[in-house]
Amino acid sequence: MNEHVLYADVARQRTTIVRGEGVYVYDEQGNRYLDAIGGVGVVNVGHGVKEIVDAIASQALTLAFSYASLVDNKPRQSLAAKLNSWVPRGMGQSKTLFCSGGAEANEAALKLAYQYHWERGHPTKRKVVGRWQSYHGNTTGALSMSGRTAWRRMHDSLLLEFPHIPPPYCYRCPWGLSRPQCGLLCAEELRRVICQEGAENIAGFIAEPIIGTSMSAVVPPVEYYPAIRKICDEFDILFIADEVMSGIGRTGLKWGIDHWRVIPDIITTAKGIAGGYASLGATILAEKVWRTIADGTQKPMHSTTFGGNPLSCAAGLAVLQYIEEHDLVLRAAEMGDKLSAKLHEALDDLPWVGDIRGRGLFIGIEIVADKKNKTPFPKEWDVTHRVEDIAFQNGLLILGGVSGPVDDAVGDHFELLPPYTIEDQHLDFIVSTIRQSLETALSGI
Ligand SMILES: Cc1ncc(COP(=O)(O)O)c(C=O)c1O
Known part of the structure; x- marks a missing residue:
């Protein structure tokens, strides 16, 4: 103390x-x-x-910091390429924006999801639907998407008015039903909320593929994410997989969402990406998302000082290589x-x-x-x-x-x-x- x-x-x-x-x-x-x-x-x-500490020490001696919005650096290039080899093939060629942690990665996802629709002439598509009992971070945008009421309550008046749907929690089904007779109401609820709010107002849906600290490793049913993906496509809504906790192999596949073989439009990740050896987060965009920006204004309207710094990226690269090699x-x-x-x-x-x-x-x-x-x-x-x-x-x-x-x-x-x-x-x-x-x-x- x-x-x-x-x-x-x-x-x-x-x-x-x-x-x-x-x-x-x-x-x-x-x-x-x-x-x-x-x-x-x-x-x-x-x-x-030791291998990871050595890689970080070597990078610190070579180049600890350069401003990634102004000049490029090798570790960032290599780590972005490595992540491209990790994400589901269906995302196409991915591009990654780096930051320092999970909340920042989700803030970037929120803004870039909005920008995706804005670039296509749909500026009213701005809300992101989240799930109750979810957590996406403690900054204002990330907390607005989160459904952890215990952490929202005090700052509720500061948060964005984003809708939330109940979690896919079969052990205590919110409707008191069981599968398969339930009709997958937990996924259908997304459709209901979109219709209620108006699809013209919804930019995305965000979910932790396997629910983390709010509920301790709740695994949605096998039909859940395919149904969610379909609804997102039907209403032109981006699916953001928050892999801050479930990504980088923790669940026994590279990404939590891989258990459902569903392709997200944006993956956010942090925690395990640098294994605790540096603060690092990443917002990984599917080809359709970054191409829309590249074909439009060409400027993703989000950046941070430390995002993509060589030292953190070198740590991330060393950890991913270590995971692969072993x-x-x-x-x-x-x-x-x-x-x-x-x-x-x-x-x-x-x-x-x-x-x-x-x-x-x-x-x-x-x-x-x-x-x-x-x-x-x-x-x-x-x-x-x-x-x-x-x-x-x-x-x-x-x-x-x-x-x-x-x-x-x-x-x-x-x-x-x-x-x-x-x-x-x-x-x-x-x-x-x-x-x-x-x-x-x-x-x-
Ligand atoms: C699923 C998920 N998303 C986002 C976050 C926020 O990450 P950070 O604390 O690095 O901002 C967390 C943190 O626990 C998390 O579990």
Whole structure:
């Protein structure tokens, strides 16, 4: 703790972490913690990887900074080309605008989606539809697209009036229905909102392909994104896949949306792109989007000082190369399957484990008071953070959900997002510590 830092919770004591190595981080006293959340879905190749540190050091000596809006640099060119080889082929030849993080990447997506329509003579197409219980970042535009009410409420009057639709959350279907009789109302809701608002006013739809910190790894049904894509096409609306958390191989495929084989118009990504070795975000435009701008004003109306700087791009390039060379996307899939199986084996008999979900190494656990009725624990019991704190005391970092999965208000959940380099013995420690933490927190209450 330091008296001059403005902490997320001013009154809460925080442990100071001083070192990271592989899947572990260490505090000032030398206590070791297994980083089962990869920082916060960021650290994918592990802490302290020498090849990456060497690449960054070499770039820092060669050229740490140049202003990417004025002059070009090699790492930016190479990273943009690398991302072009990563995105779904259906996006055509992609072009990337770099920035420093997820919210910035989504701000850029919002403005460039608007510009796409503006260039085509549709200046009223300006709203982006989001989903309730989604998170796209804490800047004003990104928060306006987000549906995390707990973080919107205080600043509501400052936000843009963008519509939101309910999440595709089959475990607690907002309509109380189940598949396939539900008629996929969660996707159809997009059509309803577009008709209500007028398609002439809608620029895009944004979604986290697999829902992150608001709901902990909720995976929409298999028909969901194909249906969303169809509706977007029908109404001339861009589909923005927010891959800030689900991208760069975390879910066992390169992008979360790849699980549905659906082609987005814009992909935003951040967190894992530089593996925690630099602040980096990216807004990747499909050919149809950037060509419209290139054939029009020719000037994407968005830029930042640090976007595309050589040092961050060199870090991103080194991380993507490392992931490729070590086949880590496949490893995320394999270790994710193993971790999910072990979690089921170790936790399914506990009365409080309602749902274990996710893809690859993007896994969520929803905790309930009563498994049969899915009744949540009372909010004031703060079960999520009790479990998180006990796991921490036992040397394991897990990520407590930000808001409740039930109406964004109550309910408990947490996420696991370990580095892709995790090994079998680490998985055993994770599942046994989670079981022990749940038992300590919940037995007898
Ligand atoms: C899906 C998603 N989008 C956007 C963001 C915002 O990213 P950043 O915190 O880098 O601005 C986050 C952060 O958690 C996220 O999970």
